[in-house]
Amino acid sequence: MRVFSPALPLAVGYSGGADSTALLLACVEKWPGQVRAVHVHHGLQAAADGFASHCEVFCAQLQVPLRVIRVQASHAPGESPEDAARKARYEAFRVFAQEERAQLAIKSIALAQHADDQVETMLLALSRGAGLPGLSAMPASWQRDGLAYHRPLLQVPAPEIRAWLARRGAAFIEDPTNTDERFTRNRIRARLLPALAEAFPQFRETFARSAQHAAQAQALLLEVAREDLKALGNPPTIKALQGLSPARQANALRTWLRDFHQAAPSAAQLEQLLSQVAACTTRGHQIHLKIASGHVTRAGDRLHYTA
Known part of the structure; x- marks a missing residue:
């Protein structure tokens, strides 16, 4: 206080x-x-x-x-x-x-x-x-x-x-x-x-420090994701996504879904979406995945989310 x-x-x-x-x-x-x-x-x-x-x-x-x-x-x-x-x-x-x-x-x-x-x-x-x-x-x-x-x-x-x-x-x-x-x-x-x-008598203090470290790391990930999304566009282009590492793809997609669509994918849903993005090498490859309460689909060269 x-x-x-x-x-x-x-x-x-x-x-x-x-x-x-x-x-x-x-x-x-x-x-x-x-x-x-x-x-x-x-x-x-x-x-x-x-x-x-x-x-x-x-x-x-x-x-x-x-x-x-x-x-x-x-x-x-x-x-x-x-x-x-x-x-x-x-x-x-x-x-x-x-x-x-x-x-x-x-x-x-x-x-x-x-x-x-x-x-x-x-x-x-x-x-x-x-x-x-x-x-x-x-x-x-x-x-x-x-x-x-x-x-x-x-x-x-x-x-x-x-x-x-x-x-x-x-x-x-x-x-x-x-x-x-x-x-x-x-x-x-x-x-x-x-x-x-x-x-561990000091567990409250040590847990608090761990929470602060996690919060700092999350803030950095969010900063990276928003910089990546500027380059990827909204909605993000698939080819640009494929140019990122899998970890940065996941970070960017999670942030895109949360910031623009208030959708939080499960770990399994996000892993499936990453797999589909990696496999999307031809024009005819379709994407239609359930994410949170909506669906991510492919429209041309971009991903779209529909609640």
């Missing part, structure tokens, strides 16, 4: 749990009168109304304006509940900032993920065979929908947050779903983190 200097006024994502309670308290003390709280009511469990009521009482005690936003966070087929809830939260933050912009001009939003959350995210990525974007875990700051998002607690271990709250005597709620080990993240928290703490 010492080096956290967001543009003000600031909104804090406040769930009522320990982490967001600590973040809200610290921000209110540092920037009195410049902080607003936003509680996203997911409506996914019976206790959700009680969470919102707790937040209202606590914010009233702090004399901090609170906005409760109800969202529909049910997940679509093939989508994880966590991803659906995350999307709903970001949409709620966007709506809040848009509605409040004329009066408050909210410029920044602070979220309460901490060092343990960062480790859990990396371990989840490893369990799924993720590449550098997944191993980069969560960024400390980023832009989305014209807002600056910040995670000022990413270097702070969860036990330190709870110890700080205990010294302050601050009330917070315990979400019962956080101990439900049907969720992979909760199993990691309950089983793996204690084992890591025993075997």
Whole structure:
């Protein structure tokens, strides 16, 4: 928090749990009168109304304006509940900032993920065979929908947050779903983190460094991909693609699909696409591959994507 200097006024994502309670308290003390709280009511469990009521009482005690936003966070087929809830939260933050912009001009939003959350995210990525974007875990700051998002607690271990709250005597709620080990993240928290703490006491710091290294490498790959795409064109020409190494082809195609079509190919889909690009040596060779929710096809000398 010492080096956290967001543009003000600031909104804090406040769930009522320990982490967001600590973040809200610290921000209110540092920037009195410049902080607003936003509680996203997911409506996914019976206790959700009680969470919102707790937040209202606590914010009233702090004399901090609170906005409760109800969202529909049910997940679509093939989508994880966590991803659906995350999307709903970001949409709620966007709506809040848009509605409040004329009066408050909210410029920044602070979220309460901490060092343990960062480790859990990396371990989840490893369990799924993720590449550098997944191993980069969560960024400390980023832009989305014209807002600056910040995670000022990413270097702070969860036990330190709870110890700080205990010294302050601050009330917070315990979400019962956080101990439900049907969720992979909760199993990691309950089983793996204690084992890591025993075997490698500094694991939070070393994992954070690894995430930073992965993020730097990913930024470099993205820079190379966008330079390559300038030469390849949009949509990319097949012959120019074939002039790149397989690794640069994969990097460029992954970036093209994500940046221009919001499509994320699986490893198997991307490998198949590379194979088809390599085999495309005659005019009559056709390409029609399913990628994400659409298809990559050949049209003349170029690749095209149709959602």
